[in-house]
Amino acid sequence: MTALPPQAFARLDESPDELFYQSPRLVTHIDDAAIAAVTQIYRELLPPSGAILDLMSSWVSHLPPEVAWA
Numbered sequence: 001m002t003a004l005p006p007q008a009f010a011r012l013d014e015s016p017d018e019l020f021y022q023s024p025r026l027v028t029h030i031d032d033a034a035i036a037a038v039t040q041i042y043r044e045l046l047p048p049s050g051a052i053l054d055l056m057s058s059w060v061s062h063l064p065p066e067v068a069w070a
Contacts, residue, residue, distance in 0.1 A: 026059050038062040 013020070028035065043064045046052060051070040054061050063069060 028060055029058060035060070035062055039064055043067070 039062050042062060048067050049070055052063060054063055
């Protein structure tokens, strides 16, 4: 296995993270088709009325809106 070179982990902006997170950034990280695909997977795999802790989205949940979650 080949190790990644150190520059592979370099950031484009090396300023402190605190500066980056001072202002809210309401963005989506995947496109609409990907969101729809994730929502459909959740619809098929997660139990309706289940207790779900949604940590994998941003300010927009990918959980199906028509399902009543606990």
